[in-house]
Amino acid sequence: MIPVLLIAIPLIGGLAGFFIKNDKSARSWSLLISLAALVISLWGLSVGAKSPLLHADAEWLPGLGSRFTVGLDGMGQILCLLTAIAFPVIFIATWRDEYRKAWNFYALMLLSQAGLMGVFLAMDALLFYFFWELALIPVYFLCSQWGGERRIQATFKFFIYTFVGSLLMLVGIIWLYSHTPDHSFSLKSFYGLRSIVGGADQVWMFWLFFIAFAIKMPIWPLHTWQPDTYEQSPTATTMVLSGIMVKMGLFGMIRWLAPVLPLGTWAWGDTASGLCITGMIYASLVAIKQDDLKRLVAYSSIAHIGLMALAIFATTATGMQGVMIQMFNHGINIIGMWIVVDLIERQMGTRKISELGGLAQKAPALAILLVIVALANVALPLTNAFVGEFLLFSGVYSSKVTQYNVVFTVVAGLSIILSAIYTLNMIQKVFFGNTNALTEKAKDIKFNEKVVLAAIVVLIVVIGVYPKPVLNLTKETVDMILTKMDYKKI
Amino acid sequence: MIQLVWLVPVLPLAGFLINGLFRNSLSKGMTSIVGCGVLLASFILSLLIFGEVRQENFQAVTVTLFDFISVDKLHIPFAFQVDQLSILFLLIITGVGFLIHLYSTAYMHEEEAPHFARYFAYLNLFVFSMLLLVLGANFVILFIGWEGVGLCSYLLIGYWFKNIDYGNAAKKAFIMNRIGDLGFLIAIFWMINQFGSVNFSEVFTAAPGTSTAVLTGITLLLFVGATGKSAQIPLYTWLPDAMAGPTPVSALIHAATMVTAGIYMIARSNILYSLAPLTQNVVAIIGLATALLAATIALKQNDIKKVLAYSTVSQLGYMFLGLGVGAYTGAVFHVMTHAFFKALLFLGAGSVIHAMGGEQDIRKMGGLKKYIRTTHWTFLIGCIAIAGIPPFSGFFSKDEILAGAFAKSPVYYVVGVFTALLTAFYMFRLYATTFLGNFRGTHDQEHHLHESPSAMTIPLIVLALLAAVAGFLGVPEAFAKNSHWLGHFLEPIFARGAVEHAAEGGVSQEWMLMGISVVVALIGVIAAWTRFSKKPDLAEPSGFGKVLANKWYVDELYNAIIVRPLYAISKFLNNVIEKWVIDWLVNGVGRLVQYGSRQLRLLQSGQVGGYVLLMVIGILALFLVELFVKK
């Protein structure tokens, strides 16, 4: 019931949105819809994990052995909540952005929300793939319609890139499906495969899936689409991309890869981890030299995602919990970052760090909020990210599936320092120092932006101080996944 | 009462929130009242708690607020631990903190209200984090405070954010701390992996059962953290730069409290260290080296705050020496006394700077003693105390450490004493150049000279008193039995870990040691006094002096071997690898397709003959496959 609503409300709302030929009302409409979705997902949190309301199942393609099965488990809850929170926040934060034919813009946004929800809710491989693409298409149009001047090439690259990945995944899905004893796409039968599919095959399948997810996350060296796309897309879309979409990759790995192909995951875990770590350090280093705020955030995001992926391969309860909570945190924090970037860009008309400076004098409130968000980005204690990264690292350190756990931790740890470097550089160059001709006329932020950022800050601190509820939410999922991932038990 | 300990940190937090959120509406008066009031309140609260703690056979109390993180086997409660050590630090922090807040109200008075409020908010936040650090009942809470204070020092160093250099100094501080923190974090993960817990109680009880190698590793990593926070080699260079912050900040954070966090942490985990002798030696050597290095540098500094900063580094080195040789009480004792006299000295310096209208170069001062008397006297007391001349506090604490060092190895002792000599020398060089002789500043500076308001002088006086008498809390056993009150007080903490060497060598030896150090100190004092009171050295340093003046070129070294390469690499990755390797490959695929397309379409020649020919070739190919390949 609830899952269906979560998908249906934005979907229908979005489709309807195409026909509101008026910018203002379209905007309000989309906000309304997204708030409705938020309410629903909160309801979903309230009903309790055992409630039948959290699952829905219907005949879809009997011939293919695929059913319309959706459900909210812990991980689904947390990610749906993130999605549900993100969209209203985005809509309010970008309330003042102007778009040509805004109704199409908002409609597409809602459609992508529907797709994302679907991805997080689907309990059926084919359905999962469906939503996976459904989330991609609207974003493609959003970016190449309302993006920057190099938008078309950038987003096209992004689209083809991810499309290649998802097609490979499709092959993997079909292959697995054809090996399920009951010829079904259901998650259950897929989880049954871990003992049926032999090691050699699992390795192949692992790569088919991993590439798809790695592109989405993105993991080095498959990341080059990301900075361009983030730079070129309209900020609202960038928020969706970086706040939620990248989680699709992690989510996919946790739900559809690791437990389904434990042998493959185990066999290539170290290699993949190596990639993740290389990515973290690489991205952090590159981030230091970025002059474009968007690119900076993009690279920092690559680094953070790499850490989460790393923790998945570590296969420890702490690490997995860390991933869960960090997926949420990263979403919140990076959206916060984007909001600030958007504000700066809209006021100053530039994202070039070198052209900015001394904003703290003109816009103290903005400065303070940014500093807090940025500090969350560098995982300072009592911010949400600290909890996440602490768990992630300690998970990686105590990993039993690799003998390199210490090396991994130490090397990955360097990214903590690097992240401090580039974040503080950015803060200093943008907000401190003296104002220049451009930043002279800067004004402080408006009410709605204050509200949104304040809300984000509150979330940051609250989760940073009292993460327990979030952790409890995903406990069962984590245990389930870990038991499935235990390759020794095959 | 102890159950209310959570109020102690929460009050400053409240202060922070009030000052932070309403910074635009609050008047300066209100701000200062809130800022200082919360501190006073928690100081009183700490006193009350102290009253309970100091009773005999008091057992450490753990106050658990809530469950912070709990994932399958790992449980990290958000808990405070009240025992002799933490209460001692509690008193120092809140006490000295309060005085410095008070001092600030006057010192920062030129700032406009919002920034004034911002200042106090930061200060309160700092106190909050520091209290968190010392109260935490497990390493994670400790770490939270640990990074919290780092943040606050970052914010306060960069308080005047318009000045890029200050910003850089702040950044440097934060990042260097981060480097240390990484070590700390890894140590924590190791502990989790090893003991399955980070709570002091559990870790320390489990420690004796674990292999020395592991403990050495953990303790070394913890020490890396300490070097960052407490400005030891190799991570000390941030502290002198940190003087960019307002002087009271330097007094509170970069002298009295934060920088002693490392000492606190090691003292706290003394059990682990006592089980890892290797680490102890490392700590001792590093500490000693730092003490010496910093002292030498301090000899040639002309910025009044820089001198104090390096003396701080040097004194911290002493404390680590104490920790290294197992004289934990001595170390903690020195933390306390140092807190008093160093705070005093900084505030004094602040008062001087205040009087000089922002001038910090001692070469432009001189003969100030007749203009600012209170400051002068208090500053003098501070100098004597740090120089280690009995009966002022510095003497007792430093002597205890030296005694411990001697017990460990005479070499330590000799170097320590030599450092003491230097300390006495440069402190009195500072004193003499600043207060004696005749005024060398500009004319209007001379007019401007005036004694600071009482809000500044009162703290000075109080601190001066403390600096003078605090030593009697730890009178060596040599004078009278059980005269070492602090030692008894801290016994429950260090009983198992520490070994009190002091008594071992017999009373006579101890007298001798004291004698030596006193003599040495006096030599230094007199040498400096005679040399600089009349004709201070204003000449540009040359030869070896130049090297010292330039701080052994360590900053330049770091720049050359770390900072620049880092930026170079990042530039290389960004401009070369990213663009011309990875992305080039990705786009290369696209280009390859394009190219292939352009070539393939030439097959479509438009000639029927050609088409048929290709068809025939296709047929041929199929038959050839059939004939040969399939066989």
Add this chain to the structure above:
Amino acid sequence: MPINYYIFLSLALFCIGVAGVLTRRNAIIIFMCVELMLNAVNLLLVAFSKMHLHALGTGNPQAGIDGQLFVFFIMVVAAAEVSVGLAIIVMMYRNTHSIDVNFLNRLKH
């Protein structure tokens, strides 16, 4: 007569036809070569039909008749093709006074 002879004979004719198609530019000649190919096939079919008769004739006197009928149909189709083909060629000739296939190169790439 061994069937192989017929097989190779008609294959030879067929390939000559193919070679013709490849070597000539005159549309009609090309077309004629195609006719040659068809005839080669016809011959082969007839030969096979007789072969089948020889093989199965005892049981079924009508064996192999399908082959010859097929040939009949091929002729039918060939006739139809010729009519259409020549029509197209003529139309072509009307527009460009040539029947050279090399001139058919407006459409390429």
Add this chain to the structure above:
Amino acid sequence: MGITQILFWVLSIMALVSAILVVISKNPVHSVLWLIVVFIAISGHYILLNAQFLAIVNVIVYAGAIMVLFLFVFMLMNLNADTEPQKNKWLKIAGVVAGGSLLLVFVAALKHADMKNQLAEMNKGDIGLIHNLGMALFQDYVVPFEISSVLFLSAMVGVVVIGKKD
């Protein structure tokens, strides 16, 4: 070596030679004439194989009607040797080589055919007679027969559409 064999060889050589001549002769009209010779030779084979009906039809339809049509078109366009376009020599060689190798491959593929020692019934067996063929055609093959009428219709219509002046 009986008369049949002799005739077989004669006809075969005749067919092959004239087929080659079709391909190589410069003058299109000559090609047509040589093609007629090929057809006649093939008809001869039909007779050898005792398929009189096909032989007749082949002569009438092919050698008669169709070839005349070809000739007619040639006359219409009055093509002759000197207007005959020539491919450049390399393409020709390529074509010949391709055709030759095709033959080679076919032969290679079929020389081991399992029925290579099967015989083709010569000059006896009456399935080739009009009577039998007619029976079969109008009983079993009536449907394809009708269908082929559709084929003719479409061809007719087509020719009309194309050829109609406009």
Add this chain to the structure above:
Amino acid sequence: MNAIIISAVWGILMMFSGIVSDKGPFIRNVAVIGLALLLVGNYLDLIGYHFFAIDAHKMLFFDTFGLLANTVIFGSTLIYVLLSGRDIEKIAQRMPVAECFALVFFVLCGVSLVTTFNTLLMLFLGIEIISIPLYILTGSDKRNLKSNEASLKYFLMGCFSTGVMLLGIALLYGASPTGSFSIDELGIGRSNLSALYMAGLLLLLVAMGFKVSAAPFHFWTPDVYDGAPTVFTSFMATIVKAGIFIGFIRLFDETFSDSQTKWQLFVAIITAVTLFIGNITAVFQQSVKRMLAYSSIAQAGFMLLALLSINGLAREGILLYAAAYSLATIGIFAILIKMKDYTFEGFNGLAKHHPLLAATCTIFLLSLAGIPLTAGFFAKYYMLASVIETGHYLWLVIFAVLCAAVSVYYYFRVIQAMYFKDGDAQVIETRSGFKGLLVVVAALIILLGVFPNLLLDKLNTLIYTW
């Protein structure tokens, strides 16, 4: 049988309808009625009610597979005529519309032969009945040199392939133990093949490959599709191709399924080459029409996957593919015909001036690209699934999806042109009826994309009983 006879008869009727009146609408309506009749008749056949009791002597076999294929094909023809029928008149002045429709019907007759043949003779006749009218239709724009050229090229190469096909048939005949052309007799017990049989098989593969434009026998396709009047290009590229494909599958399924392992490799090679050439070459095209020609080659490559793995999934899939591919392509061509300029630039900014055309066109393109929620996705899905089901040729599958990714490149170029590039795309008048129909087609594609079982459940039940 109904379909064959009705289409033939209606073809003749169309010829004479030209005499009654040469008004375009009238002729079109007659055609539409005919098609409706065809659909009905075919459906009656499907449910086992035959108008004519004719003994085909096992030369035709009306199974559900063939008849369903007919339904799909006639259905798409109906849509085709409704969408683009009136554009036939516009090809040239004094265009013999009636005759053209007659030819279309004859082609349909051929198609319905090819979908239900049971002897190679019928296959041959069917193919010829399809080809000969197509030669004409290709050249129907008489004054247009491109049209002539296309027609002549098509004709010459078509004849050549006919020759190849006949040789193949002849060899098979020789190899057949019972001396018959009937595919059920050819098929029996062919686990190990005589050289003759194998040669015949390969030649048939080549000839049929030529008809469905499989590389390297595809060379006629781009030129012919490009040269032919766009209306008929659409017809050729969709309905005819689909029909012949059904025949292709049927032939190999019925005749050679026992020896599948022997020839799978060849099909795999051809498929790979086709996918490669089709997709890669399409990338560089400047004219949308020509691009679609190449894309049709690429799509053929995908359909060949069904031939590679002849199994239940393949049979269902090929029908779904035929439907999805035909619908989408007909739709795009219908829009393309309305464009003044066939190059990609010609589509610039279409979305601004004609949002509806752009939107529907986008859906068709997405379907061709095989994006989920469109019929094209499930079509491709079935192809891939069927191959994976066989357990071999995973490399081919991966290669295929990579090619599909390439295909996105050129399909999306159109979308980019329509939506993200500025320009004023010139469009000749479009009636509201036309637009409405486009929307219906698009809706149909989406519907099949979400619930393919609307079409497939029938098959599941029917095919497995067959």
